[in-house]
Amino acid sequence: MYNFTLWDILSNLLLAARWTVLLSVIAFVCGGIAGILVLLARVAPLRPLRTAMKLYIELFQGTPLLMQLFIVFFALPLTGIETSPWTAAAVALTLFTSAYLAEIWRGCVEAVPRGQWEASASLALSYGEQMRYVVLPQALRIAVPPTVGFSVQVVKGTAVTSIIGFVEVTKAGTMITNATFQPFLVYGLVGLIYFVLCYPLSLSAKALERKLNVAR
Amino acid sequence: MSLADQSVSPSARPLVKLSNIRKSFGSVEVLKGVDMAVQEGQVVAMIGRSGSGKSTLLRSINGLERIDDGVIEVDGECVDPSQIDLRALRLKVGMVFQQFNLFPHLTAGENVMLALKVVKKQDKAACRAAAEAALSKVGLGHKFDAYPSQLSGGQQQRVAIARSLAMAPKVLLCDEITSALDPELVNEVLSVVRQLAEEGMTLLLVTHEMRFAREVCDSLVFMHGGRIIEQGPPAELFDRPQTPELAQFVGMVEAR
Numbered sequence A: 001m002y003n004f005t006l007w008d009i010l011s012n013l014l015l016a017a018r019w020t021v022l023l024s025v026i027a028f029v030c031g032g033i034a035g036i037l038v039l040l041a042r043v044a045p046l047r048p049l050r051t052a053m054k055l056y057i058e059l060f061q062g063t064p065l066l067m068q069l070f071i072v073f074f075a076l077p078l079t080g081i082e083t084s085p086w087t088a089a090a091v092a093l094t095l096f097t098s099a100y101l102a103e104i105w106r107g108c109v110e111a112v113p114r115g116q117w118e119a120s121a122s123l124a125l126s127y128g129e130q131m132r133y134v135v136l137p138q139a140l141r142i143a144v145p146p147t148v149g150f151s152v153q154v155v156k157g158t159a160v161t162s163i164i165g166f167v168e169v170t171k172a173g174t175m176i177t178n179a180t181f182q183p184f185l186v187y188g189l190v191g192l193i194y195f196v197l198c199y200p201l202s203l204s205a206k207a208l209e210r211k212l213n214v215a216r
Numbered sequence B: 001m002s003l004a005d006q007s008v009s010p011s012a013r014p015l016v017k018l019s020n021i022r023k024s025f026g027s028v029e030v031l032k033g034v035d036m037a038v039q040e041g042q043v044v045a046m047i048g049r050s051g052s053g054k055s056t057l058l059r060s061i062n063g064l065e066r067i068d069d070g071v072i073e074v075d076g077e078c079v080d081p082s083q084i085d086l087r088a089l090r091l092k093v094g095m096v097f098q099q100f101n102l103f104p105h106l107t108a109g110e111n112v113m114l115a116l117k118v119v120k121k122q123d124k125a126a127c128r129a130a131a132e133a134a135l136s137k138v139g140l141g142h143k144f145d146a147y148p149s150q151l152s153g154g155q156q157q158r159v160a161i162a163r164s165l166a167m168a169p170k171v172l173l174c175d176e177i178t179s180a181l182d183p184e185l186v187n188e189v190l191s192v193v194r195q196l197a198e199e200g201m202t203l204l205l206v207t208h209e210m211r212f213a214r215e216v217c218d219s220l221v222f223m224h225g226g227r228i229i230e231q232g233p234p235a236e237l238f239d240r241p242q243t244p245e246l247a248q249f250v251g252m253v254e255a256r
C-alpha cells in the first residue's frame, strides 16, 4: 500500500481548499449583490415588496443550509437546468448569503436616525436620492464589521456542499481519510485550514468594529 | 418692521396660506382645523404649550406630516391630502430642526452642496460658490471642510440654516432651533435668524425664546389644543392676552 507523507496529505488538502475559497468568494460577491437588491426591496416604500422580501429572508434564515442545498441540487434539474454539484453549491450559498446580508444591512439602514430622512426630505431629495446620498453611506459604515463577520459563516457554510459531492476541503479530507485511515491527522489539518481562512476575517471584523466605535 | 409693511404685493396674496388643516395620529386629533396666513417677508412665531401641535403644523407645511384634511398653499404651490409629489413644495419651503440633523458623513460644505447638486443639478463650481456664500452668511465660511462632529452645537445649527438657505426657499420653517443648545450658544443662532429677518426672509418659527419673539417677530400665533386661539402683534399678545389660556401661558413663561 502506498504510504502518504504529511506533505502529500497537506498538498491535496490545499488544492481542494482553493475550491473552498473560490466558492466562498463567489457566494459572498454574488450574495452581496443579490443582498443589496433584496435589501432595497425589503425597505422600499411599497408594502407588498417589503412583505415578499421578509418572507424570502425568513425562509432562508428559518431552514438549514443543508436543506436549501438539497432543494437547489434536486429541484434545479426539474426546471431543465443542468446542475453540477458546483452550480448547485454556488446557487444555494448565494441565496443563503443574500438573505442573511440583506437582513444584516436592513438593521444598519434602520439604525440611521429618522432626522436624517427628514432633513434630506426637507431639502427636496427624492426617496432614491435620500437612500443613495444620505442613508446608505451612513448605513455602510455601520455595516462593515457585521458583514465581514458574516463572511466567516459563508466560509464555514461551504463545508456543507461536500454532501452533494462537491470536492472542497472537507470532502477532500473525507476522501483522504478513506485512503490513509488517519482521520485525526487529516481532519486536524482540515480544521486548521478553516481556521487560517476564518481567523483573519474574525480579527478584522473586531478591529473594524473597534475603529468605528472610536470614530463616533 | 419688515419688508412686508412696505411692499405688500398688489394682489396681497399671502405667501403661505393654510386652510382648515386637520391631522390625527390614530384616534387623537392633533390639529383641529387650523387657518393661517403668512405674508411675504413676515416673521411669525408660534408659541404654545408642549403638545399643542406646533411641530405637527410646521411639519405639515413641508409635507413631513401628511395632513388628513385642508389645503396648504405656498407661493401658488398647492398641497392637499391626496397629493403625493412634494418636491415642488419642498423647493419653496426650507426647514431647520431642533436636532440640527446635519449629514455626519459629509463636511459642512458638502452638507450645503448636496441638494444643490442632486436636486437643482447645478454644476460643481456653482454649487461650491453657493455653499461658500451660504456658509459665510452664517459666519462659518472658514468651516467649509469641517465635519459636523468637529463643530459646536451652535455652529452645526448655523450650518443647517445655511444648508436650507442655499436652496433659496421662499419661506424658512424653524422648529425650536435653539432648544437643543447650551445656553451660551443660543445667541449665535438667534442672531443669524435676526439677520435673516432683517433681510426680509419669510420666517415661521416655533420658539420658547419669548424675548426674541417679542423683539424680532411681526406676528405671534398662540396654539392651544390643536387650534390657533390668538394671533397678532407680539406686544399686544404678551401685554393684553384675550384668552385665559394665553394669559396662563404668558404667566407661566414669564415666571421662569
Ligand SMILES: Nc1ncnc2c1ncn2[C@@H]1O[C@H](COP(=O)(O)OP(=O)(O)OP(=O)(O)O)[C@@H](O)[C@H]1O
Pocket (backbone or CB within 6 Å): B025, B030, B048, B049, B050, B051, B052, B053, B054, B055, B056, B057
Ligand atoms: N408621530 C406621532 N405619532 C403619534 N402622536 C404624535 C406624533 N407626533 C406628535 N404626536 C402627538 O401630537 C401632539 C402634538 O405634538 P407636537 O409635537 O405637534 O406638539 P408641540 O406643540 O410641537 O409640542 P412641543 O412644544 O413639546 O414640541 C402631542 O400630543 C404628541 O404626542
Ligand SMILES: [Mg+2]
Pocket (backbone or CB within 6 Å): B054, B055, B056, B175, B176
Ligand atoms: Mg415641537
